[in-house]
Amino acid sequence: MENDIQESKIACTFEDFGLAPAILDGVKAAGYVTPTPIQVDAIPAVLAGKDVIGQAQTGTGKTAAFALPAMSRIKNNKNVEILVLCPTRELATQVADEMFTLGRFAGVKTVPVVGGQHLFRQVELINRGAQVVVATPGRLMDHLREGRLKGFAPSIVILDEADEMLDMGFIDDIRDLLKQLPENRQTLLFSATMPPAIRSLANEFMKDPVHIKLNTHQQANTDIEQRLHVVRADEKENALLRIIDVEDPAKALIFCRTKRDVDEVTEKLLARGIAARGIHGDMGQPQRNQTVELLKSGQIKIVIATDVAARGLDIRGVTHVINYHVPDNRERYVHRIGRTGRAGELGIAITLASAGDLRHNDCFDKKYAPDFKVSAVPRRDAALAKRGLAMAETIKAVEISRDWHAAVEELLANVPTEDLVAKMFSLLMGKRKVVGEDQIGMPKEQAERILMGSGSQGGGGRPPFGRKPFGSKRPFQDRRPNGGSSGSRPFRDNNRERSFGGDRQGDSRGPARSGDRPAFRPSYANRDGQAPRGPSSDRPFREKRREFQPAPNLN
Numbered sequence: 001m002e003n004d005i006q007e008s009k010i011a012c013t014f015e016d017f018g019l020a021p022a023i024l025d026g027v028k029a030a031g032y033v034t035p036t037p038i039q040v041d042a043i044p045a046v047l048a049g050k051d052v053i054g055q056a057q058t059g060t061g062k063t064a065a066f067a068l069p070a071m072s073r074i075k076n077n078k079n080v081e082i083l084v085l086c087p088t089r090e091l092a093t094q095v096a097d098e099m100f101t102l103g104r105f106a107g108v109k110t111v112p113v114v115g116g117q118h119l120f121r122q123v124e125l126i127n128r129g130a131q132v133v134v135a136t137p138g139r140l141m142d143h144l145r146e147g148r149l150k151g152f153a154p155s156i157v158i159l160d161e162a163d164e165m166l167d168m169g170f171i172d173d174i175r176d177l178l179k180q181l182p183e184n185r186q187t188l189l190f191s192a193t194m195p196p197a198i199r200s201l202a203n204e205f206m207k208d209p210v211h212i213k214l215n216t217h218q219q220a221n222t223d224i225e226q227r228l229h230v231v232r233a234d235e236k237e238n239a240l241l242r243i244i245d246v247e248d249p250a251k252a253l254i255f256c257r258t259k260r261d262v263d264e265v266t267e268k269l270l271a272r273g274i275a276a277r278g279i280h281g282d283m284g285q286p287q288r289n290q291t292v293e294l295l296k297s298g299q300i301k302i303v304i305a306t307d308v309a310a311r312g313l314d315i316r317g318v319t320h321v322i323n324y325h326v327p328d329n330r331e332r333y334v335h336r337i338g339r340t341g342r343a344g345e346l347g348i349a350i351t352l353a354s355a356g357d358l359r360h361n362d363c364f365d366k367k368y369a370p371d372f373k374v375s376a377v378p379r380r381d382a383a384l385a386k387r388g389l390a391m392a393e394t395i396k397a398v399e400i401s402r403d404w405h406a407a408v409e410e411l412l413a414n415v416p417t418e419d420l421v422a423k424m425f426s427l428l429m430g431k432r433k434v435v436g437e438d439q440i441g442m443p444k445e446q447a448e449r450i451l452m453g454s455g456s457q458g459g460g461g462r463p464p465f466g467r468k469p470f471g472s473k474r475p476f477q478d479r480r481p482n483g484g485s486s487g488s489r490p491f492r493d494n495n496r497e498r499s500f501g502g503d504r505q506g507d508s509r510g511p512a513r514s515g516d517r518p519a520f521r522p523s524y525a526n527r528d529g530q531a532p533r534g535p536s537s538d539r540p541f542r543e544k545r546r547e548f549q550p551a552p553n554l555n
């Protein structure tokens with residue numbers, strides 16, 4: 001029935017595919033040099049007019065994999081010839097942007113059709129001779145039901161992130177739509193996973209599709225270093241601040257479970273003088289776009305998001321993904337961390353999990369354990385050293401004002417130079433405290449034991465006798481820059497500028513149910529297994545709400 005292609009290993013160039021010359025100009029303008037594996041397999045099949053199922057996650061170059069050959073097949077008859085359906089406005093806008101870049105030399109006109117924009121303006125743009133419509137199902141169905149799109153009969157229909165559309169409840173709209181479209185169309189379906197409902201959609205509406213399996217959804221991109229810290233719920237806030245201090249990420253996405261969590265974490269970071277913004281479904285589209293732009297342009301370094309709000313975000317150069325709350329399942333985990341390590345760059349994914357998460361969440365199933373680099377949260381002195389160095393750099397860059405000449409002379413006359421520098425440094429750094437205990441989170445060995453001895457199938461907290469030591473095979477570590485080969489990375493793009501520089505809270509508070517006792521008493525907990533009551537700054541967000549300071553101005 002389906003023609004299965006496992007990921008192709010044949011190296012080739014974009015010129016080898018037989019794409020339209022003007023489309024190749026778009027490829028050059030986008031700066032793509034080498035086709036990605038999904039492009040290698042999908043482009044010839046789409047050019048040959050075949051239906052294609054592409055099983056690939058975001059970050060693999062799947063947009064160009066369908067956009068390039070589909071646009072090469074445009075006949076330019078002044079009607080909509082290509083329809084791309086996307087689950088979210090953000091993704092639709094990004095796909096439309098990419099299709100504009102790739103298709104502009106071929107004169108391809110692309111119109112995004114998403115909610116939150118003027119209805120009739122969209123219709124007007126389409127009627128002016130657009131060949132490509134990139135839409136969310138809801139808004140497109142509105143137009144079709146009201147009969148606003150006369151003669152709408154695209155000959156190529158692309159379902160992008162089909163599993164997300166299923167999750168968001170669009171499946172019936174998609175079915176209705178596909179029934180209305182010409183039967184002799186070409187249908188392409190891209191999805192990270194293939195749940196039964198997507199398989200049956202494909203069986204019903206696709207003709208003898210070529211099935212390209214790039215990667216299973218459970219396999220994370222090996223360009224991502226996956227770190228794991230085991231912390232209690234009440235340690236997370238300080239753990240996050242410590243990590244931000246030590247990592248000093250150029251661009252980080254922090255994932256939280258709920259909108260409220262996003263607000264709380266954002267507030268907390270802002271109160272510490274860290275330029276961060278939250279993004280979630282209660283925010284209007286302009287505000288969400290503005291946040292994405294601020295991160296893209298480097299004006300802020302940190303965005304905190306829910307899973308839903310982060311769908312479809314393609315921000316170049318995300319160096320760190322931080323799971324402040326563990327996602328519900330492995331698929332979400334892979335999806336989240338796939339925001340970094342894109343297009344051949346290396347990325348870092350840091351997960352803050354409780355001991356309970358390690359036992360009950362399939363993100364930490366035993367078979368994935370070797371992928372994780374487990375450690376305690378960096379210690380206080382690591383954070384202090386990092387801050388000190390950062391401050392030293394700032395001081396070196398300061399322009400000297402002669403206005404203070406007299407005071408400087410006076411100090412130099414009375415205080416030895418070394419003491420003087422140390423005093424001034426202390427004065428400056430005094431304002432920027434490193435909060436939290438020296439050791440935050442469970443020590444490495446203890447956390448590794450739980451990870452190896454549990455996972456969703458594992459049950460208990462201790463490894464069986466005689467198990468091999470953890471971490472004997474860590475794919476990432478040997479592959480750091482200068483340290484290992486880059487040959488097995490999916491693709492590399494030297495011409496482009498890249499700036500790579502559920503936490504169930506109860507689980508971590510001790511035995512919630514009988515039979516679910518933790519196999520350890522964390523050495524960093526008090527005798528009764530509770531969180532040590534540190535200074536007020538060590539308490540979790542909720543307890544500290546009243547103490548929040550007003551957010552500093554980001555500009």
Ligand code: AMP
Binds near residue numbers: 036057061064492
């Ligand atoms: P996607 O999987 O479509 O979300 O693409 C991920 C990122 O890779 C996007 O930023 C694309 O612009 C970029 N990209 C796609 N194809 C290539 C390629 N052949 N070379 C370099 N970058 C690419």
